[in-house]
Amino acid sequence: MSDFFAGPRHNPSFEGLGYAHNRLDRDTEHRTEATLKDRMAHDRARFYLFDGDRLLVRVKPDRFDPLYCQKMASELGADMDRVILLGTDPVEDNAPRLAAPLLPERAAAYEEHADYQLETVRAVGLKDMLPADQLGAVAQARSLLNWHDTHQYCAKCGAKTHVALAGARRDCPSCEAVHFPRTDPVVIMLAIHRDAEGVERCLLARHTRFEDPMFSTLAGFMEQGETLEDAVRREIFEEAGVRIGAVRYLASQPWPFPSSLMLGCFAEALSTDLTLDDTELGEAHWYSREALKVMMERPVGSPEPHVPGGFSIAHWLIKEWAEADPA
Ligand SMILES: [Zn+2]
Structure with missing residues (x-):
């Protein structure tokens, strides 16, 4: 078993995560x-x-x-x-x-x-x-x-x-x-690399569909007969050329456009060289926790590099990792 995700992490509340709070009893x-x-x-x-x-x-x-x-x-x-x-x-x-x-x-x-x-x-x-x-x-x-x-x-x-x-x-x-009504699962994941000295950095990309310098996690639809973990590995490799080891699920978010379910995960990057799918990604970089904290301070729409707002699960993946104690 990889110990990659071991260690203390704070308990996320995900307050403000869009569409994720539904109090109805469907029965x-x-x-x-x-x-x-x-x-x-x-x-x-x-x-x-x-x-x-x-x-x-x-x-x-x-x-x-x-x-x-x-x-x-x-x-x-x-x-x-x-x-x-x-x-x-x-x-x-x-x-x-x-x-x-x-x-x-x-x-x-x-x-x-x-x-x-x-x-x-x-x-x-x-x-x-x-x-x-x-x-x-x-x-x-x-x-x-x-x-x-x-x-x-x-x-x-x-x-x-x-x-x-x-x-x-x-x-x-x-x-x-x-x-029966269908729900389409989508994996959305933060790839994290730990180097030989134990220094961690995560991968964020600017999607070609964003005009602002907003840097976010990678994501993609799951395919038939695929595990969550394999979908995470496939998507990151296809979009950025990075090999992935362990995968850990964090939280999910209904995304009603029209019927997706975003499955938020952390992924252990085994390599750092980037080969981008340039139809989807304009640029991508590895970021330290310190760099992310600066980007998280900036509002969505800022002309400076920033991350998605708390409405999206991408924000919570980034925040959870940026604020985690790496020890
Ligand atoms: Zn029929």
């Missing part, structure tokens, strides 16, 4: 065909409404309100035939939380509206428009509505499928296949 296991109707009729049922990737929020003097009762959801133009159940909210006396798309012909009314705004799920998160523990439910709703929207037909026989278990599944009446 998928106990749902029946009667559940949706029952939850929709609950007098404290509240609905999130979406136009594609955009959430409808009501602008209040002191906050944004993204939840509507059934009557209001109908009046605002919700497609009540496409409602799904997210779960129940234990903080609100187990009141049901549901989601529905807006009818396309009704969504246009909110483009320029005094009381309502359509905001992308990304903007809702980055602009801190909702409490952190509501953002997880919004991510869940956005991913699930997108999945229903793009899985109207059976992948096996092509027949029209229908919603089952209040939105937790789609069933095919023709061939009886059952279809």
Whole structure:
């Protein structure tokens, strides 16, 4: 066993990590065909409404309100035939939380509206428009509505499928296949090298899609039949040409664009020579903890080299390592 990740590390709280805090009780296991109707009729049922990737929020003097009762959801133009159940909210006396798309012909009314705004799920998160523990439910709703929207037909026989278990599944009446929502795992990892003297440095890269000098971790989709560890090793080698030994998982983050799960890891670099995939990476360097602490002080958007903000798991990987005691 490698002792590479041994040693004291502080306990991360990941406060502010986007979409990662979801307090709803999904209770998928106990749902029946009667559940949706029952939850929709609950007098404290509240609905999130979406136009594609955009959430409808009501602008209040002191906050944004993204939840509507059934009557209001109908009046605002919700497609009540496409409602799904997210779960129940234990903080609100187990009141049901549901989601529905807006009818396309009704969504246009909110483009320029005094009381309502359509905001992308990304903007809702980055602009801190909702409490952190509501953002997880919004991510869940956005991913699930997108999945229903793009899985109207059976992948096996092509027949029209229908919603089952209040939105937790789609069933095919023709061939009886059952279809469950997909989540696409993505590995995101901080490669760390320790030299012969015990000095550690980590690898950060500026992605070609970033205009700012923002330096972040490497990341990539997992492939079929691949372990988490092998995906980390493959991605770092493909993107930077670095060989990886041990891999340690830190934490995960739902990323609802449309349905990814970011799996944050540390990776032990066995080599330091860089061969960059220049379609993805503009530049990459090895950084000391001291250098990272300076970069972490700078805000996102700074003209000086900086790291991603606390909304992304990349930030927490960098912070956890930068603040760790290397002893
Ligand atoms: Zn079928």
